[in-house]
Amino acid sequence: MIRTMPTQKESRQPQAPALPPVWSGRAAPESSAPAERPAAAPPASAGQPDAGPLASSERPAVEPLPGFAAFARLVQQLIGLDLTAYNPRQLYRRLRGQLERVGCRSLEEYGLLLRRSPEQVEALRDFLTINVSEFFRNAPFWRTLADRILPELLAAGNTRIWSAGCSIGAEPYSLAILLEEAMAPATAHIIATDVDEKALAEARTAIYPSSLLHEVSPARLQRFFTPAGPDRWQVKEEVRRRVQLRRHDLLQDPYPIGLNLIVCRNVIIYFNEEAKQRVYRRLAQSLRPGGILFVGATEAILSPAQFGLSPAGPFFYRRDARPTGSS
């Protein structure tokens, strides 16, 4: 039976809308693995291409960060993030910078500070989940989506879309604008998820500064936004109603199934290699045969076949008809 199975955290969110029937209460096979939680995301501009396991093994070993294991346990306890699932190279570098900023000489000292200061915990949470985003980010690929991919998916029937790691909502609302322009039936909708409650709260307001709208044409601005104060614009209700926002951890929670399109951009790049492999496999399993995965412009998948995916244009992958992992 397809049903919703909220996590403990989700059940504390009265404002979260009910999940559509595509959401599976079943955990994907990998979810029986030890629970993992997300962690740091450096600014998108700092992202490197997804070099894959081979390239990473050729790099020099990461210099260990003294006290990291105990610090990661504390962060898991205080913030619910599993720092161990993220790229250690980026994470250690950022944590070293954070130590300097807060004036601590070691992670141990920083841990003591965090234990007595809720403000510092909040500051660390903000530091770890970076929400850089904008409407129609990397515009040429959104044109491919609008002109080639979406019409094909819509022609095939009911369109179920997942924006995974949606941050403040610019990505799912960009998708909803495309659905409106394509005059997609009301049943075509977007599940938009992120691990960061603060980002989701911002997404719910659907109000954005002009700086995040520079890829939005004047015609689109006029049609899909209303002014909301100096230099601020709100996404119109007709667009917002296609988007259902809720908290979801890509490293731990059950995945929706039967999707036609998954947009997961500029998120997986921050995971460690083992977590990347697992998440790609699970995303592929969430797609219907023929469904499309759209990844970030620095996240090309080197061997998509291992996940049951085939290239369908730069940064687009199509799920094969065969079950993922079959030979």
Ligand SMILES: C[S@@+](CC[C@H](N)C(=O)[O-])C[C@H]1O[C@@H](n2cnc3c(N)ncnc32)[C@H](O)[C@@H]1O
């Ligand atoms: C750089 S933003 C990308 C936003 C959007 N996808 C885009 O490309 O513009 C990365 C987002 O991933 C989210 N994130 C990090 N780890 C996550 C996880 N384990 N599960 C879900 N979201 C995660 C962060 O909270 C952040 O909002």
